[in-house]
Amino acid sequence: MKIIACYSNKGGVGKTATSVNLAYASAHAGNNTLLCDLDPQGAAGFYYRVKPSRKLLEQAFFKDVDKFTKAIRASDFDKLDIIPANMTYRDFDIFLARMKNSRSRLKKALNALNNEYDVIVLDCPPNISRLSENVFKVSDSIIVPVIPTTLSERTYVQLIEFFDEHKLNKKKLLPFFSMVQKQKKLHKGTMERLRKQYKRVLTNNIPFSTDIEKMGINRAPVLSYAKSKAAAKAYKALWQEISDKL
C-alpha cells in the first residue's frame, strides 16, 4: 500500500483538482484506491458528489475501525472509494500509522475482507500543522503543486526549510508545475530556473485550463468527462510519472 499526500502550504494552486484526478487515474490504472478528503475547504468529496457524513464529526473517529470503514463511500467509478471531508484530525496520524502497520486491527480489518487499498491519496489542508508533519512522515510521496510564479516559489522554499528544520525526508517531495500558462514569460522563466535548481521537479506539468475549472459544474474529475482534452492527458501523464517513482 502506498500513501500519496497532495499538499501545498498555499491555497488556490490546484491541489484538490490534483488529488481528485490522481485518485481517478490511479483507480483507472487498476489500483484499489481510497481518496481521503482532509481539507475542509477543498471538498474533494464534492467533486465526487459524496455527501459529507455526520458520523465523521465525532472525535474518536480514527480510533474506531468500524466507524472508519463505515464512513467509506464508493464513488461512481470502479475501484475508487472516498472518505468525505468534515473530519477532525485528532488521531489521524495514529490512524495512518495503523494503516501501514500490518499487525494493527485496521490493517487486519482491511485484509480480512480481502480489500487492501493499493493506493491512498490524501487531500491535505493548506497549512503546516502537527497533522501535516505527521502526514509527511507517513506518506510515501508528497505531491506539491507549484504555480510557476515568484510567490509560489517562495512557499516551496519555505516547505523545504520546514523539512530541513524537522529532519524530514526531502526525497519524498515531488513538486510539479500547476496551472501553467505557457504564453506567460514569467511562468516560462520560473519553470526553467526551478528545474535547474530542484532536480526533483516532475517532468509533467498541468496546464491552466477551463476544462479543469468546469469540474465544479460537472462535479466529476476531468479525466472522466474530458478525457481527450489536454488537461486530462496531463493528469494521466502526471500519475504515470508518480506511479513509476513509487
Add this chain to the structure above:
Amino acid sequence: MHIGQVTPYQFYLGDPLGITDQAFVLSDNLRILRRQHHTTNSHCLDTFDATLQLSNQLLLRFQNTLTLFQKNHPVSVSQKCPSKWNFISQLTDGPIKHALANCSPIRAFLPGNKSKLIIEQFALLDDDDKTHVRCTLYHMTIDDKELIFGLTHPMRGYDSSHEVLIKLLADKGAIELDSYADIYRHDGFDGPIYKAKPSISIDKDEQIVETTLHLVNSSLDIARQNEDGIRADYDTEFLHDYRVNLRKIRSVLSLFKGVFSPPENEALKQAFSDIMKQTNRLRDLDVYLLDKDDLFSLLPKRMHKGLHQMFDAFAIDRKRQLQQVSKMLNSKNYQKDIQQLKDKFSCSDNIQLGPKAETPSLLFATKLIWKRYSKVCQIARQIDENTPDEEVHQLRIQCKKLRYLMEFFAALFPEKMLKGLIKSLKRLQDNLGRFNDFSVQQDSLQEFLTSYSRKHRNKNLIAMAESIGALIILLQQKQQQERGLVMESFAKFDNQETRDRFSEIFHHGTNQ
C-alpha cells in the same frame, strides 16, 4: 468486492420492471432510472458434464463477450473471447480465465440455444446525481418464452439504498435466485445431467449376477451417452469416457470369474474388444496431440521443425481416424451389436450363468478385492532396482484391476475408509502411470519414425529423426526417474495402517 460490502442480490423476475429512461421517484431524495439498454443475441455455455451448473455458475455469451455469474461469489465478471471459442486455453488472461482455472482444460464449453437478450442497466441516484446502487436485468427470449433474471451491484457505504432497491424488486415480484438451473433449462440444457461416475447402489445380499448386470448396464449407458460427442468431435473426453466405460465392462467380465459361463464370458469379452479396437488409434492420436505442448517444451527450438512435421502427420491421421470411428458408430452393424449386448444384459435369463452367479455380492466382492490386493503386495514386495520393467508393468496392471474392483463395489463399504484407501492407491498408480506413459510414448515415437521413413524419403526425414531421437532419449530418462520412485511409492502405500484397513474391510479382521 469492497470491504464491508453487502452481498449482491440475484433474482428472477416474472415481468419486466417497467422503468425506463424516465426516472421513477422512490423517496424525497432517491430515484431510479434506466441508464442503458441494448439488445443482442446470446447463449449459455456449459461442458457436457455440466461443470458450471453443478458448481452453481452460469456462463453467458453475447457477441464476443463472456459473462460469468457465480452464486457464491455473486459479482458477475466479463471477458472478451475469440469468435470461435470452446476451451479455457483459448482465452487470454482475464477474470473469466482466472475464475474458471479449476475447470478441465480439455473439456469443451458447448453452447445452448440462441436467444434474444435484452440487457438493461438501472441506477439508484440521490439529489446530487450520486449513484447509490446499480442493477442489471437480463431478458432472455427463445420462441416467445421470456425469462428475466437480474443482479444488484451494491456500492460501498450505501447499504440502506440497496435495501430500498431490494424492496422495490420484491414489490415487483422478484424472487431470490437459488440456482441457475432454470436459465440453463430455458436455453435448452434440459436433459438429465451427464455423470461420468454415478454412484451405484448395491445390495450386499443381492446375487452377484444381478449386481454385475447393474454395473454393466450403467457403464454401457454412460458409454453410449458419449457417442454424439465423439461424432461431433467437441472434445477428446467423449471418446475417453466411452472407452473407459467399455474397458470397465471388459474388466468386470474378466475379473468376475464364474458369474457367467466361460463360453458366454469369452464371447462377450470379444464383442466389447472388437468395438474398442476400432477406436484405439483415434485415442492414441488424441493422447499424442494432447501431449503436444509438453513434448515441444522438452526440446530446444531449433529441433521443433521435425516435431511440427510429425504432429502435422498426426493431425491428418486423426482426421481420417475420426471419420472411420464416426462411420463405425453410425453403421447398422454397430447399432445392431450394441443393442444386442444391451438386451443381453437387461435380464439374467438372457445369459448362461456360471457356478458363482448366486453368491451374495458382499462375499464375492471382499474375496475378489482381497485376492487382488494380496497379488499387488506380492508383486510389489519383490521389486528392487534390478527387477525387469516387465514386472513393473505387471504391478501397474494389478493396481488398476484393484482400483476398478474397489470402485465397482464402492457402495458396499464405508465411504470414508474406502476413499482413503483409493487415494493412497492412486498415488502409487500415478507413479506407475507416468512410468508407463513415458514408455508408451517412446514406443509410439519409434514406431511412427519407422513407418514414416519407409514411406517418405525426403530431406525432412533427417530433421524429424533427430527430433524424435532426442525426444526418445529424454523420455527414457524420465521413465527411469519414475522407475526409481516405484519402490518408494509402494513403501508409502504399504504402511501398517493401510494393511490393517484392507484387512479389516476385505478380510473380516483375519490376518494375512
